[in-house]
Amino acid sequence: MKSALDNFDKAFENRIRLQIMSVLVANENYDFNSLKELLNATDGNLASHLKALEKEEYISVHKSFLGRKPNTTYAASDTGRKAFKMHLQALENLIKQQK
Amino acid sequence: MQEEDIYSELNSIRNLMERSAKFISLSGLSGILAGIYALVGAALGYYLVYGNSGGLDYRDYYVNDQAIIWQLFIVAIVVLALSLGTGIFLTVRKAKHKGEKVWNPSSRKLLVNMAIPLFTGGILVLIMLIRGYYGIIAPATLIFYGLALVAGSHYTFTDVKWLGIYEIVLGLFAACFPGFGIVFWTIGFGVLHIIYGSIMHYRYDR
Numbered sequence: 001m002k003s004a005l006d007n008f009d010k011a012f013e014n015r016i017r018l019q020i021m022s023v024l025v026a027n028e029n030y031d032f033n034s035l036k037e038l039l040n041a042t043d044g045n046l047a048s049h050l051k052a053l054e055k056e057e058y059i060s061v062h063k064s065f066l067g068r069k070p071n072t073t074y075a076a077s078d079t080g081r082k083a084f085k086m087h088l089q090a091l092e093n094l095i096k097q098q099k
Numbered sequence: 100m101q102e103e104d105i106y107s108e109l110n111s112i113r114n115l116m117e118r119s120a121k122f123i124s125l126s127g128l129s130g131i132l133a134g135i136y137a138l139v140g141a142a143l144g145y146y147l148v149y150g151n152s153g154g155l156d157y158r159d160y161y162v163n164d165q166a167i168i169w170q171l172f173i174v175a176i177v178v179l180a181l182s183l184g185t186g187i188f189l190t191v192r193k194a195k196h197k198g199e200k201v202w203n204p205s206s207r208k209l210l211v212n213m214a215i216p217l218f219t220g221g222i223l224v225l226i227m228l229i230r231g232y233y234g235i236i237a238p239a240t241l242i243f244y245g246l247a248l249v250a251g252s253h254y255t256f257t258d259v260k261w262l263g264i265y266e267i268v269l270g271l272f273a274a275c276f277p278g279f280g281i282v283f284w285t286i287g288f289g290v291l292h293i294i295y296g297s298i299m300h301y302r303y304d305r
Contacts, residue, residue, distance in 0.1 A: 026116035
């Protein structure tokens with residue numbers, strides 16, 4: 001039981017963070033507004049979780065302008081992809097152990 | 100964490116990954132309707148060219164009459180416009196129904212990826228039409244449409260890729276049998292669309 005929990009990533013404890021990571025792993029990159037619509041999150045909430053993931057260096061941030069509007073896109077880093085995979089593996093192991 | 104919690108967590112992750120990367124609100128019904136429009140258009144085209152005189156046995160016949168060619172062109176444009184209109188309308192409706200945005204990163208990618216082969220093919224066909232190579236229309240439209248579907252299939256249902264491959268194969272056959280263009284065209288845009296649309300409708304729309 002303990003070994004499975006070891007791989008649980010604290011950064012993914014929050015549901016929205018895990019959701020953000022799933023989207024970024026499945027896509028080359030994703031912009032803030034589309035992410036907001038997809039996850040039904042508020043600006044502040046999403047921004048703070050993105051910050052947290054950025055601090056872990058799980059995602060990279062790319063800021064640019066679309067005309068005059070700022071357009072921020074996010075992409076999963078290699079570290080982030082690895083961590084996401086480990087976390088999923090840990091979830092799977094937990095299921096296996098419970099059987 | 101309970102086992103069901105983990106399952107639902109994994110499920111929601113999977114769902115989110117798929118939903119974010121693929122546009123899955125394409126309507127199967129619109130495929131069926133597009134196929135029907137194409138069949139009607141082809142029948143009309145056949146009538147315009149052969150009138151009541153011709154049967155399938157008479158094939159040394161090439162269309163050279165400018166008036167008929169423009170009529171055929173108009174029929175084709177009307178079929179295209181109706182198909183696109185129906186497709187857009189039903190897809191928007193389905194997306195609304197599912198609470199998904201129609202205009203999102205995956206639908207954008209889908210359109211951009213399809214637009215490149217589609218416009219290339221469209222322009223090529225127009226150039227060839229102006230230069231008088233009417234024989235290229237059926238194979239080229241089928242091949243480029245097929246290529247567009249294959250290119251777009253990464254951003255929507257994977258089944259679209261197979262429809263694309265069938266269209267390409269059909270287009271290549273059409274190139275081997277000049278004069279039978281309308282037959283291949285009818286199969287490709289009519290029959291295949293109806294079959295594919297029905298499969299999609301039963302598999303995903305219900």
